[in-house]
Amino acid sequence: MSCMAYSEKFHNVNSFVLCRSIPCSGCKNPLNTIIRVNLILTVPRNIERIIISFCSRLVNCPGHPTYSQSRISFFFSFRPQSHGKMRTTHIFSIVLLPWLCAASIQAGEVPKAEHSAFTPLHLRELKNRTKTLFNHGWDSYMTYGFPADEVLPVTCEPYGPQFADPTSIHNDAMGNVSSTILDSLDTLMIMGEWQQLERVLKYLKKNEVSFFDQDYVVQVFEASIRWMGGLLLAHLALTDNVLTKKDPVLIRIISQYDGFLLRMAYDLGLRLIPSYNTSTSLPLPRINLAKGLDGVPSSADRIGCTAGCTTPLLEFSLLLKLTGDERFETLTNATFWKLWGTRLELGLLPMTVDPASNKWLDVVTGVGALVDSFYEYSVKASIVLQDQRFWDVFALSYNALMSHLAVFTTDHSWMLFSNVQVSTPDRSNLWIDLLSAFWPGLQVLAGRLSDAVSTHLVFLKIWDHFDSIPERWEERSLSTPKDKLKDQVKAAIPLEWYPLRPEFIESTYYLYRATKDPMYLQIGLRILTLFETQYKTTCGFSGFQDIRTGLKQNRMETFVLGELLKYLYLLFDEGNDSYVHGKSMSRKNWVFSTEAHPLWYREEFGATSRESFKSNLISKSIDYTNFLNNGILSSMWLEIIKTFGGTGPTDPAPPVEMERHDLFGSNLRPAAEALEVCEVRPQQWRSDPDQHFQSSGFCDWDQLFALNNHLATTLVRPAHLEPYRNNSVIELTPSFLKTQCFSREPRSRRIATTASMDFSIGKLVRPEAYEIYRVHETQRKHIFKTNDLVMPQFGGRLKLEKLVENRITRDNTVVPPKSNERHSTDLYRVHMANGHRIMANGTLWTEGASLLRSLAAFKINERGQILIEGRLVENLKAY
Numbered sequence: 001m002s003c004m005a006y007s008e009k010f011h012n013v014n015s016f017v018l019c020r021s022i023p024c025s026g027c028k029n030p031l032n033t034i035i036r037v038n039l040i041l042t043v044p045r046n047i048e049r050i051i052i053s054f055c056s057r058l059v060n061c062p063g064h065p066t067y068s069q070s071r072i073s074f075f076f077s078f079r080p081q082s083h084g085k086m087r088t089t090h091i092f093s094i095v096l097l098p099w100l101c102a103a104s105i106q107a108g109e110v111p112k113a114e115h116s117a118f119t120p121l122h123l124r125e126l127k128n129r130t131k132t133l134f135n136h137g138w139d140s141y142m143t144y145g146f147p148a149d150e151v152l153p154v155t156c157e158p159y160g161p162q163f164a165d166p167t168s169i170h171n172d173a174m175g176n177v178s179s180t181i182l183d184s185l186d187t188l189m190i191m192g193e194w195q196q197l198e199r200v201l202k203y204l205k206k207n208e209v210s211f212f213d214q215d216y217v218v219q220v221f222e223a224s225i226r227w228m229g230g231l232l233l234a235h236l237a238l239t240d241n242v243l244t245k246k247d248p249v250l251i252r253i254i255s256q257y258d259g260f261l262l263r264m265a266y267d268l269g270l271r272l273i274p275s276y277n278t279s280t281s282l283p284l285p286r287i288n289l290a291k292g293l294d295g296v297p298s299s300a301d302r303i304g305c306t307a308g309c310t311t312p313l314l315e316f317s318l319l320l321k322l323t324g325d326e327r328f329e330t331l332t333n334a335t336f337w338k339l340w341g342t343r344l345e346l347g348l349l350p351m352t353v354d355p356a357s358n359k360w361l362d363v364v365t366g367v368g369a370l371v372d373s374f375y376e377y378s379v380k381a382s383i384v385l386q387d388q389r390f391w392d393v394f395a396l397s398y399n400a401l402m403s404h405l406a407v408f409t410t411d412h413s414w415m416l417f418s419n420v421q422v423s424t425p426d427r428s429n430l431w432i433d434l435l436s437a438f439w440p441g442l443q444v445l446a447g448r449l450s451d452a453v454s455t456h457l458v459f460l461k462i463w464d465h466f467d468s469i470p471e472r473w474e475e476r477s478l479s480t481p482k483d484k485l486k487d488q489v490k491a492a493i494p495l496e497w498y499p500l501r502p503e504f505i506e507s508t509y510y511l512y513r514a515t516k517d518p519m520y521l522q523i524g525l526r527i528l529t530l531f532e533t534q535y536k537t538t539c540g541f542s543g544f545q546d547i548r549t550g551l552k553q554n555r556m557e558t559f560v561l562g563e564l565l566k567y568l569y570l571l572f573d574e575g576n577d578s579y580v581h582g583k584s585m586s587r588k589n590w591v592f593s594t595e596a597h598p599l600w601y602r603e604e605f606g607a608t609s610r611e612s613f614k615s616n617l618i619s620k621s622i623d624y625t626n627f628l629n630n631g632i633l634s635s636m637w638l639e640i641i642k643t644f645g646g647t648g649p650t651d652p653a654p655p656v657e658m659e660r661h662d663l664f665g666s667n668l669r670p671a672a673e674a675l676e677v678c679e680v681r682p683q684q685w686r687s688d689p690d691q692h693f694q695s696s697g698f699c700d701w702d703q704l705f706a707l708n709n710h711l712a713t714t715l716v717r718p719a720h721l722e723p724y725r726n727n728s729v730i731e732l733t734p735s736f737l738k739t740q741c742f743s744r745e746p747r748s749r750r751i752a753t754t755a756s757m758d759f760s761i762g763k764l765v766r767p768e769a770y771e772i773y774r775v776h777e778t779q780r781k782h783i784f785k786t787n788d789l790v791m792p793q794f795g796g797r798l799k800l801e802k803l804v805e806n807r808i809t810r811d812n813t814v815v816p817p818k819s820n821e822r823h824s825t826d827l828y829r830v831h832m833a834n835g836h837r838i839m840a841n842g843t844l845w846t847e848g849a850s851l852l853r854s855l856a857a858f859k860i861n862e863r864g865q866i867l868i869e870g871r872l873v874e875n876l877k878a879y
Contacts, residue, residue: 115735116518116521116522116525116733116735116736116738116739116740117739118518118521118740120574120575123521123572123573123574123575124572124575126521126524126525126528126572127569127572127573129528129532130528130565130568130569130572131191131569133528133531133532133536133541133565134187134191134561134565134566134569135193136536136540137540137541137556137560137561137565138184138188138193138196138561140153140156140538140539140540141180141540141556141561142196143539144156144157144158144539145157145158145159145180145539146158146178146180146181147178147203148160148176148178149161149173149174149175149176149177149178149179149180149558150174150179150180150555150556150557150558151180151539151540151556152539152554152555152556153537153538153539153540153541153542153554153555153556154537154538154539154542154552154554155539155554156538156539159174159555160174160176161174161175161176161216169301171216171217171218172218172219172222172286173218173219173222173223173226173557173558174216174218175212175214175216175218175223175227175289176214176216177211177212177214177227177289178200178203179226179227179558180558180561180562181200181203181204182226182227182230182231182558183226183227183230183558183559183561183562183563183595184230184558184561184562185197185200185230185231185233185234186230186233186234186237186562186566186596186597186598187561187562187565187566188200189234189237189243189579190566190569190570190578190579190580191569191578192247194247194249194250194253195249197249197250197253198249198252198253201253201257204260204261204264205260208260208263208264211264211267212264212267212268212271212289213289213290214289214290215288215289215290215291215295216288216289216290217286217287217288217289217295217296217297217300218286218287218288218289219285219286219308220272220275220276220283220284220285220286220287220308220312221285221307221308221311221312223268223272223289224272224311224312224315224316225311225312225315225373225593225594225595225597226558226559226562226595227268228265228268228269228272228312228315228316228319229315229593229595229597229599230562230595230597231261231262231264231265231268232261232262232265232315232318232319232322232597232599233593233597233598233599234261235259235261235262235265235322236598236599236600237579237598238253238254238257238261239257239259239605239609240600240602240605241584242579242582242584242585242588243579244579244582259612259613262322262323262609262613263616265319266319266323266325266613266616269316269319269325269328270618270622271287271289271290271292272287272312273316273327273328273331273622274287274292274293274622274623274624274625275287275293276331276332276334276335277331277622277623277624277625278355278624278625278626278627279624279625279626279627280355280356280358280627281331281334281335281338282304282309282335282338282339282353282355282358283304283308283309283335283355284296284302284304284355284356284625285301285302285303285304285305285308285355286300286301286302292623293623293625302354302355302356303352303353303354303361304352304353304354304355305351305352305353305370305371306339306349306350306351306352306353306370306371306374307369307370307371307372307373307374308370309335309336309339309353309355310332310335310336310339310373310374310377311373311374311376311377311594312332313329313332313333313335313336313377313381314377314380314381314384314385314593314599315593315599316328316329316331316332317329317332317333317381317385318384318599318601321601321606321609321610322606322609322610322613323609323610323613323616323617324610324613324614324617325617327622331622339353339374340393342360343766344422344423345423345763345764345765345766346400346403346404346422346423346424346425346764346766346767347396347397347399347400347403347766347767347768348365348397348400348401348404348420348422349365349371349374349422350362350363350364350365350422351364351365351366351369351370351371352370355627356627357627358627363421363422363423364419364420364421364422364428365405365419365420365422366405366417366418366419366420366433366436367401367405367417367436367439368419368432368433368434368435368436368439369433369435369436372435372436372438372439373594375394375397375398375401375442376438376442376594377390377594378390378391378393378394378397379391379394379442379445379446380445380591380593380594380599382394383445383589383590383591384589384590384591384599384600384601385601386589394446395672395675396766396767396768398446398448398675398835399672399675399767399768399834399835399836400766400767400835401417401835402832402835402836403425403767403796403797403832403834403835404420404425404797405417405418405419405420406835408454409706409710409752409756409810410703410706410752410810410811410812411683411810411811411831411837411840412450412454412682412683412684412703413454413684413703413706413707414454414455414457414458414461414703414706414707414710415451415454415455415457415458416432416455416458416475417436417439417455418430418475419431423764424764425758425760425764425797430474430475430476431472431473431474431475431494432458432462432472432473432474432475433471433472433473433495434469434470434471434472434473434498434501434503435501435503436503437459437469437501437503437504437506437507438503438506438507438594439455439507440452440453440455440456440459440507440510440511441503441506441507441509441510441511443455444507444510444511444513444514445510445591446675447675447677447678447679448675448679449514449515449678449679449680449681449682450679450682450683450684452507452510452511452514452682453511453515453682453684453685454684456507456508456511457704457707458707459504459507460523460730460731461707461708461711461715462715463504463523463526463730464715464728464729464730464731465715465716465717465728466498466547466717466718466721467530467534467721467724467728468498468543468544468547469498469501469503469504470493470495470496470497470498470547471495471496471497471498471499472493472494472495473492473493473494473714474491474492474493474494474714475711475714476711476713476714477491477492477713477714478491478713479491479492479713479714479716480713485716485718485719486548486718486719488713488714488716489548489716489718490548491713491714492713492714492715492716493547493548496544496545496546496547496548497543497544497545497546497547497553498543498544498547498553499543499553499555499557500535500541500542500543500556500557500559500560500564501559501564502559502560502563502564502567502596504527505523505524505527505564505567505568505571506563506567506592506596508520508523508524508567508571509524509567509568509570509571512524512571515681515682515697517685517696517697517698518696518736518740519696519697519698519730519731519736519740520571521571521572522730522731522733522736522740523730524568524571524572526727526728526730526733527568528568530724531565531568533724534724537552540556540560541556541560542554542555542556543555547718548718549718549720550718550720550721559595559596562595562596563595563596566596567596580598585598585600588600588602589601667775667776667777667779667782667784668773668774668775668776668784668790669773669774669776670771670772670773670774671772671773671774671789671836672768672772673774674774674836682697684697684701684703685697685698685700685701695740695741695742695743696736696740696741698731698741699737699740699741699742699743699746700743700746702747702748702749702812703748703749704731704748705748706748706749706751709751749812750808750812751808752807752808752809752810752812753807753808754801754802754803754804754807754808754809754810754815755801755802755804756799756800756801756802756810756831757799757800757801757802758797758798758799758800759797759798759799759800759868760796760797760798761794761795761796761797761798761855761868762794762795762796762854762855763795764796764797765796767796767797767834767835769796770791770793770795770796770834771791771792771793772789772790772791772833772834772836773789773790773791774787774788774789774790774836775787775788775789775790783845783879784843784845784879785842785843787839787842788838788839788842788843788844788845789833789836789838789842789843789844789845790844790845790846790879791833791834791844791845791846792846792847792850793846793847793850793854794846794847794850794851794855794858795855796833796834797832797833797834797835798830798832798833798834799830799831799832800828800829800830800831800873801828801829801830801831802826802827802828803815803827803828803829803874805817809829810831811840815827825867825870825871825872826870826871826872827871827872827874828868828871828872828873828874829873829874829875830844830873830875830876838875842875843875843876843877844875844876844877845877845878845879846866846876846877846878846879847878847879848860848864848878848879851866851878857869860878863877864877864878864879865877865878866878
C-alpha cells in the first residue's frame with residue numbers, strides 16, 4: 001500500500017498524517033512510514049485496537065518480517081465514555097518512527113526468539129513455523145511409523161503394543177490402530193492439510209470393518225478420549241457444515257463422506273462399554289479390543305481412578321446422541337453419579353478405586369493426575385450437553401477446592417492447589433504434578449480468570465527454569481544454595497521425565513484467548529523456539545527421559561501432534577483463520593475435549609443423525625460382570641469411615657439447586673453466585689488499559705516475582721540447559737519488555753513477613769453447608785459494607801493472618817507499632833472463609849447470639865469484634 005493510500009486510510013479516523021518511504025536496511029525494499037498526530041476524536045469503543053494493529057503493519061518489511069520491527073512509543077489518555085457506543089478520545093500524540101529500526105537493527109542481527117512484535121504479519125509467521133513443525137512430525141510418522149500407533153523419534157522406527165510385556169502400561173494408549181492418525185484428524189483439519197486428510201480417510205475407510213478387531217488390551221479411558229474423540233470430531237466437522245469449502249480436495253472429501261467414521265466410533269464404543277457394565281457400576285480400567293474382558297490377563301492392573309472412571313461420559317454421551325444407542329450414556333452416567341455421591345465431609349473425592357471390591361484405595365486428592373478430568377468434564381459436559389447438573393458438580397467442587405486445596409500468600413498473587421487428605425484438610429505432600437498444568441485453562445473456561453492467571457504463574461516459573469515441566473516437582477526442598485547443583489536439582493524433581501505433554505501450552509492458549517495479553521504469545525514463542533532447537537529430532541520430537549541430566553526420550557506420544565502443536569498453532573491464530581475460531585463455530589456450544597478434540601452437539605443435527613443411523617444399531621447384549629460380596633456399606637467407604645470417623649455414602653442422585661434465603665433483603669446474595677458470572681479482566685492487572693495502551697498486564701503486576709522467593713529452593717536450572725539460558729526467563733525477555741511494556745514505574749511489592757495459618761471451626765462439613773452471603777451494596781439500615789461477607793452460622797475453614805507489629809502484611813502494609821495496646825492478646829485478620837475471599841478492608845460478619853450459644857471458645861468485645869480462644873480477629877465481627 002502506498003503512502004497516499006495509508007494517508008487516506010487514516011483520514012477515515014480524522015487523523016493528520018505525514019508519510020514518507022524509506023528503504024529496509026536488509027533488502028532495500030521501500031517501507032512506508034508515517035507520523036500521525038491526533039486531536040480530540042470521537043471513535044468506536046474498540047478503535048484503539050484497530051489503530052495499533054494497522055500501525056504495526058507499517059513497520060514490517062515484506063522481505064524481512066522478522067527483523068524490521070521497531071519499538072512504538074505512545075503517550076495518551078482516554079476520557080470517560082460520553083454516550084452510546086461512541087466515546088471521546090484525547091490522544092496527545094502518537095508518533096511512529098520505524099526508521100529508527102532501520103538505523104539500529106540490521107537484518108539477521110536479532111534471533112527469532114528475541115523478536116516480540118506480535119503484529120499480524122509476525123503472528124502469521126509464527127503460525128507457519130508451528131505448521132512446519134507439525135508437518136515434520138507428521139511426515140516422520142507417515143514415513144517411518146505408519147500404520148503402527150507411533151513413530152520412535154530418535155531411532156526412526158514404528159512403535160506399537162509391546163508383545164514381550166503385554167501388561168506394560170505403555171500399551172494403554174496403543175492397540176495397533178494407527179493411534180497417531182486417530183488423534184490427529186482434527187489437527188489436519190485445523191491446519192488445512194486436506195491431501196493428508198484425504199489419504200488417511202481412505203485408509204480408515206478401507207479398513208473400517210476390522211479396524212478395531214485387535215487382540216490387544218487397552219485402557220478404556222485412553223481409547224475413549226484419543227480414538228473415539230478423534231472419530232467423533234472428524235464426523236461432526238465433515239457433516240455439520242463448519243469447514244469452509246474452498247479447497248477442491250476438501251470439497252471432494254465432504255462429497256464422498258458417507259458417515260463411516262461414526263460407524264467406526266460405534267464399533268469402538270461397543271468394544272469398550274462392557275467395562276462399565278459391572279455390579280458395582282465402577283468400570284474395569286482395561287479391556288481387550290477383540291475378546292472383551294475375558295481377554296484381559298489376570299495379572300493386569302485392575303485399579304481404576306476417578307478421572308478414568310468418569311471422563312468417558314462425554315464421548316459416550318455424544319455417541320448415544322448421534323446413534324440412538326442409550327446403553328452408552330446409561331452406564332457411564334451411573335458411574336459418574338455414583339462417585340459424585342461418595343463425597344465425604346469436605347466435599348472432596350479420593351483418586352483411586354478398586355471396582356471389584358467396591359473400595360476407595362486412598363484418602364488423598366488434588367487437581368492433577370488421577371482426578372483432573374473429573375473436574376474438567378463437569379464443566380465441559382455442562383456446556384456440550386447443556387445439563388445444569390454437571391455445572392452444579394463443578395461449582396460445589398470448586399468451592400471445596402478453594403476451601404481446602406488452594407495455597408496462596410496474598411490476593412491476586414500466585415496460587416497453587418495442593419494434595420490433601422479427603423477427610424482432614426492436612427496437606428499430604430509438597431509436590432506438584434505436570435498434569436495439573438491443565439487447571440488454569442479450566443479456570444478460564446469456568447470464568448475464574450483471576451484465579452487462572454495466578455495458578456498459571458506457578459507453571460510459568462517452572463518452565464522458566466527447566467524449559468519443560470517435570471512429571472512431578474517439589475514446591476520446597478531441604479537443599480540450600482551451598483549444595484552441589486546436581487543435588488539441588490535432584491531434590492527438586494522426584495519424577496524426572498517430560499514426554500512433551502501439552503497441558504501448559506493448553507492453559508496458555510486459553511488465557512490468551514480470554515485476555516489477549518501478549519505475554520502468553522511470548523510464552524508460545526519460547527516453546528516454539530525450544531521445539532525448533534531442542535526437541536526436534538530426525539523423525540519427530542523427543543522430550544526428556546531425565547530432565548535432571550538431559551537424557552532424551554525415544555518416544556513421541558500422539559498428544560504431541562494431536563494436542564501440543566495444535567494448541568500452539570491456534571495460540572498464534574489471531575486472524576481466526578482456523579475453522580474452530582470461525583463464525584460457524586462461534587454459534588455452537590463447543591469445547592476442546594481433554595484430548596483437544598473440538599466437540600459440540602445440536603439436537604436438530606442429533607435427531608437427523610439418529611434417524612439415519614438406525615440401520616446400523618446392534619442390539620446384542622453387553623457382557624455383564626458381577627462382583628460378589630461388594631455391598632456398599634461394607635466395602636467402598638469402610639476404610640475412610642474407620643480412619644476418620646466419617647459418615648457413609650450419600651444418595652448418589654445429582655445435586656439439586658441450593659435454597660436461597662432472602663436474608664436482609666436482596667442486598668445480600670449467596671457468595672457462591674460469583675461462579676455464575678464470568679470475569680472479563682484479571683484483577684491482578686490493576687492498571688487502567690486506557691492509560692497503558694496495549695501494554696501487557698504483567699508489566700504492572702506488582703506480585704509477578706513474589707513466587708520466586710517462595711520457590712527459591714527448587715527453582716534451579718540443570719547444568720545441561722545452560723546453552724539455552726538466553727531468554728529462558730520468559731517474563732524478562734528484553735525484546736518483550738521493550739515492545740510490550742509501557743508501564744512508567746514497574747515495581748514489585750514487598751514480601752509479606754506475617755504468618756498465615758488455617759483454622760477449622762466446628763464440625764468439618766462440606767463448604768456449601770454453611771450459608772455465606774456477599775453484600776452487593778451498602779445500605780443505611782444495615783451495618784454491612786459493599787463486598788463484606790455475612791455468615792449467619794459461623795464455622796468451617798478459615799485462613800488467618802497473624803499481625804505482628806512492624807511486619808509486612810499480605811496487603812503490603814506495615815503493622816503499626818503498639819497496635820495491640822487496646823488489648824493484651826494476639827491480633828489476627830481473616831482472609832478467606834469456606835473458599836470465599838474477604839476483600840481488602842472488608843469484614844466477615846456472623847450472628848453474635850448464635851455464635852455465643854454454640855461455641856464456648858468465642859467472645860465478643862465492646863466493638864463487636866470476635867475473639868477466638870482469646871485471639872482477636874480484627875475483621876471478624878458480630879451483628
